[in-house]
Amino acid sequence: MKRKGLYFLIALALGGVGAVHAQDTTAAPADTASTNTATSSYDDRWYIAPTVGGYYNDTDRNTNSRQIYYGLGVGRFISPNASIDLFVDRTSRKVDNRVVNGGTGHSHSNWSNNNIGAVARFYAGDWNAWRPYLLAGVMGSNHHSSGDQGWSPAAEVGGGVSKTITDSSDIRVEGGYRYDFDNKTQPAKSGYGDWFLGFSIVSRFGAPAAAPAAVATPPPADCSTKDSDGDGVNDCDDKCPGTPAGTIVGPDGCPQKVVIDLRGVNFKFDRPKKGETDISKSLAEPSADSIAVLNQAVDTLQRYPQVHVTVAGYTDSKGTEAYNQSLSERRASIVYNYLTSHGIDASRLEGPIGHGMSNPIGDNATDSGRAQNRRTELQVQQ
Secondary structure (H helix, E strand, O other), X not given: OOHHHHHHHHHHHHHHHXXXXXXXXXXXXXXXXXHHHHHHHOOOOOEEEEEEEEEEOOHHHOOOOOOEEEEEEEEEEEEOOEEEEEEEEEEEEEEEHHHHOOOOOEEEEEEEEEEEEEEEEEEOOOOOOOEEEEEEEEEEEEEEOOOOEEEXXXXXXXXXXXXXXXXXXXXXXXXXXXXXXXXOOOOOOOOEEEEEEEEEEEEEOOOOOOOOOOOOOOOOOOHHHOOOOOOOOOOOOOOOOOOOOOOOEOOOOOEOOOOOOOXXXXXXXXXXXXXXXXXXXXXXXXXXXXXXXXXXXXHHHHHOOOOOEEEEEOOOOOOOHHHHHXXXXXXXXXXXXXXXXXXXXHHHEEEEEEOOOOOOOOOOOOHHHHHHHOEEEEEEOO
């Protein structure tokens, strides 16, 4: 590769950089944020990488010249932390006079290498930071000298650091060791290990990848206005969704057994009389205690509007069966009327039903037991 070849590579690299930056300036400004976001994570566009650097020869080459090398790479990132380049580069050196004609200094005998190969780089760190990397590559080296012309395999390892300077450009500085398995140029030598130090400008082609479109997430439905299982508890507060229709539930929407206890609401002997409507006159003293229990029952029924109850009245064993049946019905009826007059809908009340002297809860042989049996019950329909 002559001087014209060097000029061609430089012109090609500058032209590529100019094309890339021209594309950048025509991109819509509104896309800048999305472009930076995409670049900060992973940019897999193809790029070119013109390179220039110094080459430090193996002393077995019998040359003390320290010449430049130059080349061009084409590659892309295959993952956020790995790239692959195909490259060509060239170096040329002067053989020492002492080897050619026994003199001093450098002779006019050239020894050049044109290399074609592939190199992988493995990066660490965030895309926009200074990113250290390791490199490994293989190539074919075409050597030209007075001693031989031909191809030999070569390999290189090294490391460097890279920095993104725009959304389409990076810089790379790297160094490494390259071994050329040339055993023809000097038959007494089986190969050469050379050191190199290079600088590259990486220029990506095409428009930057747009950031993925944000997926619109619909706002969550207002659960406070929904009652999916129809149990009277909104979906926000319902900890037991899907309860069967008609299930009695608590404030948390979970099934709950409701008990309405009217123990303590006891009646005077032989009360209420026929036609009596004021319940307080029929209740055992102190009647205020019994009224308080009835009011608690009203409150419970209001808090659980799905609850239905049977209103049932009972008597003690004094009197005839027929008389006690009628008396138990009057007791059930006066409690029934108390509930409806305090806002409980009659559709939620079964009865009133009288059970006479049956189902005693106290001992009819004692005054206290008979007082317990003169009662009305609210039997919840679970």
